[in-house]
Amino acid sequence: MSAADSLRFYAGVNLGCAALRLNRWRAERTAPRRQSEYLAPPLKISPRTKELIARHYLEGRYANGHRKVAWVASGAPVELLKALDFYVLYPENHAALCGTARAVEEIATEAEHAGYSRDICSYARTDLGAMLSGKTPVGRLPKPDLLLACTNICQTVLFWYRVLAHHFDVPLIVIDTPFIYTEATDHAAEYVKRQMEESIPIAEKVAGKKLDERRLKETTRLSKMASQLWLEIMERGRHRPAPISVFDQFIQMAPIVEMRGDAFTVDFYAAMLKEVEGRIARGIGAVKNEKKRLLWDNLPIWYRLRYLGEFLGARGVAIVASTYTNAWGELAPMIDPEHPMESGARTYLHPILNRGTGYKLATMKRMVVDYGLDGAILHNDRSCKPYSVGQIDQRDRLLREHHVPALLLEADHNDPRAFSEEQAANRLEAFVEMLGV
């Protein structure tokens, strides 16, 4: 760490943050630019979300030389790195941001030109394209000093992070989480815990400091609190009309993914919960004329969030629950801040993506009942095999055994070239008609 780098960090970040605060202050006091005829106005907390995300990437821009930087897969046990004061960047989150900014086609093409097939995950292609070209809507990404991949969301991250490790020539920690077909075994939990323990000296060496157990417990406690609040927010979707839709959740989930373990994340979700409860009290629904309520399965289609929200909203259809956003809250009860390693091993072993197709079906069925849903849209995501394989049978079971209308919607979470708007509109239109709207 150099004094000049630190000076540059504080100057850049402080100035930038002041500008971001001013932007937020203005946004909070002006009406949203785009008012929808069918949807409630955006949550009032949205300018704060924008500020949090912008500040996060702003800090990243100046992080090299001032703080150690880790690039981390979204399902990884980040608390260890937070407790060691790493600046943490989530490539998946960055890729999603590129998706919402409609920048994927240009950036992913850079990776494709370098030989990366269009058959690999579009998140990976986006980030590899950014890595190779420097193109990003956030200005500049810091170079990593350490990489942390965890296989609990897919095997893809492992291969992806191998490429990153090769390119940046930095250490890669792999936390390997055996897939749970039925029940997790004790030896699997022990295997994950051992890996987490093994990762500490590697991370400490890069960080240049020792892990403080109290810090780890505190970070874990903050992670748990934020996850619990997030879960509560999503559960407010059980009200009719639902105060927020999954499209709101997709936008508001960035902090729970990339800012777990920070106190301001807890404050943020506490404020969001308050706002959502205020909406319930005032009878405000995310869809103004809510007639039907649906479940969303799989990742969002980041580049068509608004289109889908408007399309369905115009027909009185609200998507109020999602297996994807739920994944970032459902494990909160498993986290034990007093035993961060043991509970961390169990928690990080159990995300929905690391569990069998039957478990996902059971989750969908439970959500249909809990949220009083009329059907489900299963995003058949070309870029996410672990989430998508099994959906054909899941849809079939929902329909045949549980009489829940369900639609498989073909797309890709980040690559607009794999999405046909006309075809999607036709299928959605037919599905909505079938729901009797």
Add this chain to the structure above:
Amino acid sequence: MTARVDLPIPIPHRIETVRAYKSRGGRIAAVLPIHYPRALLRAFDILPVELWGPPQVDATRGSAHLQPYVCSIVRNALAYLLSGGLDLADLIVVPHTCDSLQGFASILIDFIHPTQPVLWIYLPRGNHAGNVAFLADEFRALYRRLAEITNRAPSDAELLESNRREESADARLADLHRQRGALPPTVVEFYRLVRSREYLPAETFIEIAERVGGLSTLPPRGSAHDRLPLGKIPLLLSGIIPEPMGIFDALDRLNAVVVADDFAGCGRRLYPPGKSDDPFERMAERILAAPPDSTRGSAIQERLQHLLRLAQTSGAKGIVFYDVKFCEPELFYLPALRKGLQDAGIPSLVIEIDLSDPLSQQVLTRLEAFLEMIA
């Protein structure tokens, strides 16, 4: 049993082997790719018969459960199962090789419910101190499931004996790879021979391999490098599995010869002997000591060094990555591997195939152009 190919030594057919094994009271396990403990299954008198697709089956039934972006190995395997192709199998074993096979096993267990029990093993990724212990525990869990199914409980001594037999077969397999240039079979016959390890009992394979190896014109520790066929262009092939096997005939017609391979189903399964006296740990050690493999998440540099070594020792002038379409583990590695090979002066070509399709004219044209370039 009849000879399948025109080898000096006949190789029993897959189906005949299965029937013969069953007729004497043994069981059959249909095993999906790639790495699994053969010795453990054989200790229960279960013959592992591997299922790599198979190629050129009607994949329609598989497509009723799997998306079009799932590779043809997995899709064909499901189609084959659903059309009764695995009716002779008593159980199905699915190693956790990739996200697609993970989904395959999961939908079998949760939704399709085949008549046979479905067993799985998870293979550790990354270089962790606890890998051997974890994989050994996975094998112990598999042992318990197999004991339930068969009502047998092989002793440690029996497991070690089974290990010894498989290690011996794998040593013969490694010999064949080393001697390949000095053996009488053509390349396609050679691959039929080494791929018979996918279904032959170790003892049968050892017998055949020793007889074929005895025909070698190499001294016992010689290198096949010095026996390159004159005028042929030496190639190294990498990928998951050499299917359709017509690739070898095509290469022969194009005046090329495969002198080494890095196929997940072939060269990446040259397991060295284990060291431990514990049979489960010994099985785990062997798999984890195999050559670097994308599906086990090996580091790019490790894979690159391995390919460079193979190219150097075999005298290969170029590398063809002959991959199954949609194979993410392979696809991620290709750009960095190709760049590393290029920097070392070794040209490479990527060909993607679907197991349901025959070798296309387009592939042949690309191969021809590549060979012209490196000749």
